[in-house]
Amino acid sequence: MIKVGIIGGTGYTGGELLRVLYNHPEAEISVVTSRSNENKKVSDVHKYLRNIVDLTFTKTDPRSVSECDVVFTAVPHTKAMEIVPRLLDSGIKVIDLSADYRLDFEIYERVYGVKHKDKGRSAVYGLSELYREEIRNSSLVANPGxxxxxxxxxxxxxxxxxxxxxxxxxxxxxxxxxxxxxxxxxxxxxxxxxxxxxxxxxxxxxxxxxxxxxxxxxxxxxxxxxxxxxxxxxxxxxxxxxxxxxxxxxxxxxxxxxxxxxxxxxxxxxxxxxxxxxxxxxxxxxxxxxxxxxxxxxxxxNLVKGAAGQAVQNMNIMFGLNEKTGLFYPGISP
Incomplete structure (x- = not known):
């Protein structure tokens, strides 16, 4: 069973990660962090998860996810670069849903107007259909926008x-x-x-x-x-x-x-x-x-293939699972 951590679990993307991962047969959500909702029950924030996800938000600290196999960083742009190095140094695989590792660092600094704090870090662009083999062997995947x-x-x-x-x-x-x-x-x-x-x-x-x-x-x-x-x-x-x-x-x-x-x-x-x-x-x-x-x-x-679903698809690839695992279900129509 893959032990999963989510850093930044209160937004739409964090909630969607919880929804998608809950029914994943090979993943166990171990830790969900939040700066603004520390010590609150997940289901008090994401009320559609009542009687489903029985977890409490913990402090946003890389040490809180130290026992995880993989961590999803669903944090604002410019924040992931402060967290990701410590996770990787601890041997944890990371799927980053911010923009911090998607671009060449010079382009990132021009587009986002900030200095990158983790220059030189190698990440694979996580568009599963184009970079499947690179994702399979990576410890850091930059989930696409x-x-x-x-x-x-x-x-x-x-x-x-x-x-x-x-x-x-x-x-x-x-x-x-x-x-x-x-x-x-x-x-x-x-x-x-x-x-x-x-x-x-x-x-x-x-x-x-x-x-x-x-x-x-x-x-x-x-x-x-x-x-x-x-x-x-x-x-x-x-x-x-x-x-x-x-x-x-x-x-x-x-x-x-x-x-x-x-x-x-x-x-x-x-x-x-x-x-x-x-x-x-x-x-x-x-x-x-x-x-x-x-x-x-x-x-x-935009919240599934454009964010949380694609991130889980990348997790499946990184851990050698069939990439459809926990994800292969139809849309809701009408």
């Missing part, structure tokens, strides 16, 4: 063939992507019956996309829409040359044929198909021949 997960997976097969000149990602995200603390954009009167574009050309996740989709010009604009969960990404892929649509679809199916959480189909994905599940649905393939533009749509649950 939610927007990059859906975006990169929607474009990578055709990018890998060298067919792409430029990609413009247009993403619509549910309100939960902003976290549990209220903001102007998540305030109901501002959000209801509305679509709010933000950070039109300068979202932090853009550099993450560019770092994986190398050799291709990448642009990205996110929008908040009045749903709770999910990210629907429309990828406008500008090709170097025209290809037949049937060949492109077959390329995607072949590329992802061994990936249990990628579903490729011809119709347009829906958020309701992936809500609460770890799937990334890819479809809606359309080709605008006169402009050499391919359109591909992806759908994920």
């Amino acid at each position: 939610c927007f990059p997960t859906g975006a990169i997976l929607s474009a990578y097969p055709i990018v890998s063939k060298g067919y792409v000149e430029q990609i413009i990602f247009d993403s619509k995200t549910g309100i939960s992507g902003a976290g549990a603390s209220p903001t102007d954009n998540s305030h109901y009167p501002n959000m209801a019956e509305n679509v709010i574009p933000y950070k039109l050309t300068a979202h932090r996740h853009l550099e993450e996309m560019r770092s994986i989709l190398k050799g291709v010009r990448v642009s990205f604009t996110p929008h908040i829409v009045p749903v709770i969960r999910g990210i629907l990404t429309t990828a406008h892929i500008l090709l170097k040359k025209t290809s037949r649509l049937e060949e492109i679809i077959e390329l995607y199916k072949k590329y992802y044929k061994k990936d249990p959480f990628i579903r490729v189909f011809s119709d347009i994905p829906s958020l309701s198909y992936v809500r609460g599940a770890n799937f990334c649905d890819i479809g809606g393939f359309a080709l605008e021949v006169e402009n050499d533009r391919l359109v591909v749509v992806s759908a994920i649950d």
